[in-house]
Amino acid sequence: MTLITCTKNKTQPQHLAQSSNLDSPPSSIQSQEKILTGDRATGALHLGHYVGSLQQRVQLQHQYQQTILVADMQGLTDNGHNPGKVSSNILNVVADYLAVGIDPNLTTICLQSAVPALAELSMYYANLVSISRLERNPTVKSEIQSKAFGRSIPAGFLTYPISQAADITAFGATLIPVGDDQLPMIEQTNEIVRKVNGIAGTPILRECKPLLSHVSRLPSTDGKSKMSKSMGNAILLSASDKDIRQAVRAMYTDPNHLRVEDPGQVEGNVVFTYLDAFCTDKAYVEALKTQYRAGGLGDGKTKAILESCLQEVIRPIRDRREELMADKAQLVAILKAGTEKARDDSSDVLNNVKSAFGLNLF
Incomplete structure (x- = not known):
């Protein structure tokens, strides 16, 4: 039996050219809107990521200033006891990005833990948010239940909406690609923005809005839950x-x-x-x-x-x-170049927030 292929005329990803200049910053984009997105570095990416976000990012990089965060610190919020799960997957995630067509000359790809402003902003913002407000966040509440933490919730996990607010505001992001389930995170970010602007007496931070995906979430292969490598119900982008x-x-x-x-x-x-x-x-x-x-x-x-x-x-x-993973030095160079740019991009926001809190003595 001859099978009819169902990918005819499909445009394949425009992969990173071998001659890409690693020192070149992303091209200048005319749009004033800035996008921040990213993934926790807890495993290689799969078809759920490809359909839900990666394809969209390839398109968005030609329209907006886009930063993609390899969220290793956020990955530790429920893997602090097993940090190797995070550190060993950082380059896996970067390779997945490049393999689907995300271009470091158009998109800033950076490492969360290597941008100091993100942790510092998180600390300042944490003083503006109560524990009860974090516990009321529907997204956090749902994930706490799914992970069966009970009352043994890692503090980092409970406070990750604060960390996300730091990520978003540090780069002046105004559009955040999310699904409906993440809308409470956008709401909480904007609450923090308004509080900081109130303290500063002037709008030093920009509010953001969601860029909702019109693509339905891809179910796991067993049809029971969302895709998860650990549960064996996902098809990886590296699958044989x-x-x-x-x-x-x-x-x-x-x-x-x-x-x-x-x-x-x-x-x-x-x-x-x-x-x-x-x-x-x-x-x-x-x-x-x-x-x-x-x-x-x-x-x-x-x-x-x-x-x-x-x-x-x-x-x-x-x-x-496979080509990319065979040259890990190139992956590190791409990530380092993007991270250095991210440090520069976030420095003004950090200084403005410190000034709002009166912490700019020198």
Whole structure:
């Protein structure tokens, strides 16, 4: 049986050219809006990140001044007992960024722990936020429950909305790409901004607004929760052909679709959710759905079609990623150059906040 590829005419990522000048700052962008986004350095990135944020960042870097933070300090908020999980994944995350087409000549890629202003601003802001306010934050409350902390909540985890506010304000970011679940974090950031501006008597910090994604969150391969490498229900951007095949074969479909001739349910069927996300031939996917609902289309065939699709999506990313990881010195140089720029970008904000608190004696 010849499979119809569902990635025809798909534009592949524009990968970082080998001749990129590592010392060049990101190109000047006319828009006054600034974007801050990033990821915790707790593991290599997966297809959920690719659909939910990475593709968008590749586009945004041509429209806005964009900073991407490798959030190693935030990664420690629930991994303080195992810091190696964070330190060992910093370059993995950077390689993933570059492999999908994020260009360090257009986007500032920096390391959170190496920008001192972020920790210092967090300390100042912490004095303006009560514990009860942090505990009321719906995003924090939900994550505390999902991680089953009980009352053994690491202080760093409870206060990470403050750290995020420091990250956002330090770079004067005005647009923050988030999902609906992160809107309370934007609200809390703006509360802090208003308090600092009130102390200063003038608007030294800018409020931000969310840039909501219109892409539905990609479910885990088992259909039970969000993707997680530790839970074995995610497909990494570095996945081998074998890894992809095994993940697709194990995907949750319709448990009542026992025979090929049985009518099947598309809603909640992970295979069709992934086809919607990755197959560019939408008419073909709709035809498959119609046939599946009517009966006469087996899960084996739909999974084979999806596997072929995902192999085409991941292969060039994986190959480029392997090239990048073979030259870790280049990755370090790119991260260092971006971090140095981030230090410069954040210095004025830090000085203004210190002045607002009367801490500018010298």
